Amino acid sequence: MFLAWNELKSAKLRFLLIIGVLTLMSYLVFLLSGLANGLAELNREAVDQWGADAIVLSDESNINLPQSSMTIQSAQNISAKDKAQIAQILLVARKSGTKIKESVAVTGIQKDQFLMPKISEGRAFTTDNEVVADDSLKADGLKIGDHLNISSSDQKLIIVGFTKNAKFNAAPVLYTTQSTVQKIKYGKANASGKGLINGVVLRDPHFAHLKVDPKLKLTPIETFIENMPGYTPQKISLDFMIYFLFVIVSVTIGIFLYVLTIQKVSIFGVMKAQGISSGFLIRSVIAQTFLLALFGVFIGLVLTTITGVCLPAAVPIQLNIPALFVYGIIFILVATLGSLFSVQTIVKIDPVKAIGG
């Protein structure tokens, strides 16, 4: 630490630049991982809000909620600890009297069951055709009291409240009563639609033991999310992007720190001639790298957080602070490991060469 710290102090500008490079690298990784998270989150954030363990859908639906259909009767036969019925239809909503259009997921639930979202603004729906909307719609110019025309039906919806983080497969969710969804799907007159819903969401950690009707299919909630259209390929691309970025940045930092050590070979040689052990020098190089990486990552984290707050709401960034800390720690470890490249160099320094001539 003694050598490491004194060297930092004596060449402040040089080490500030190095910290700057480390900061920018960690900032890049943090920010991109935040954006990738945000993008993946667009698909699943509503589902994450449910806090569910599993979902029951019709066997024929191929684990696709909008395509699934089952009777309320069969839903009631499921003996899970906590369950909630869900009806859903994907459609395009247009604000009455304007050209503002948006693809939405109109989702019918029972007010007294756990799918009922937290209201962040306004109030809960009380009668048919009242909806609680995802608050990302506010950015499109929608507000409480707005009327919505919908494609494929003459029903009109009215926004009475907003909730946060409610996107399903990238579409903002409009929560409403089950019968509203049934009316849109099957028309007002069709009585047979009254008994139909899309699925049942379960909160029960032991769902695996549950028996369901052979026409239905019990699916863990993660599997359900992975089967959302586009979700898995998109996630794989994003994950690989981040992994590659991480690996490339780590190697770059390793090389960078190695070059830094190479520059000090002659000084190390002099110290070795004096009898200072390789171990002491190696420890000082590692300590120095650790300090640099620590400063760099810390500033990177601060910058990322500030950026996250300042970016407009339309940018899907999701900063998972605990995950960023983990990334940061890995980053510091990798940089420190990178300095181990230099160990071999230090051991091999021939003190004779350093003092020879």
Place this chain on the structure above:
Amino acid sequence: MSILQIQNASKIYGSGHTEVNALKPTHFSAEKGELIAVIGPSGSGKSTFLTIAGGLQRPTEGSVLINGQDVTKLSEKKRSRIRLSEVGFILQASNLIPYLTVENQFRLLDKVKKGTMNPNEKEKLLKQLGIDDLVKKYPADLSGGEKQRVAIAKALYTKPSLLLADEPTASLDSDRAFEVMSILSLEVKEKNKAAIMVTHDHRLTKYCDKVFTIVDGQLSQIAHGDRADAQLNASD
């Protein structure tokens, strides 16, 4: 017991066509209180001799005993420890660490070695060398002579029994060179050390007890102290 004893040591660099006989088989010893000069033309093997004497590299054949311990038989790690405790190297300006102040050059040695000088001894040494006002400075802010004196202080700070100096006065004007030599000779006499100094400068041999020449790797003693001086001047 001699501080340094070199028995039949030789050094051959490379092999076959590129073979260089840098040091021919050599017997040599340095006793307490002796300041010894080694003179020779460039490429004659002076640095090779000095680095073998200090346990920085192994001779191809023969043995090197520092205070009775054969360093040719030790691992690099153990030789490194002997260098730290028994040997003080004085090089040209390069043996100061550029990013440490003079003060911290000494603190570094405190970190890696027990039994360095206590504060009183250190203060006395720095006064003696006239560098007690420079402790807060970095090497880049020192003159060539000041650097050299700090380097000497650094070599003495670990209380070595054997001092090895490779052209310690090369970057100094003659007044400074004489000054440095008298300090070295005083240290050696006062503290009963042995010192070997490689130099090009014949005028410095008057401070020395023994003078050796080395030509094409062949070491031979030419005279004692002042007589050596006279002899060399006569032959010039």
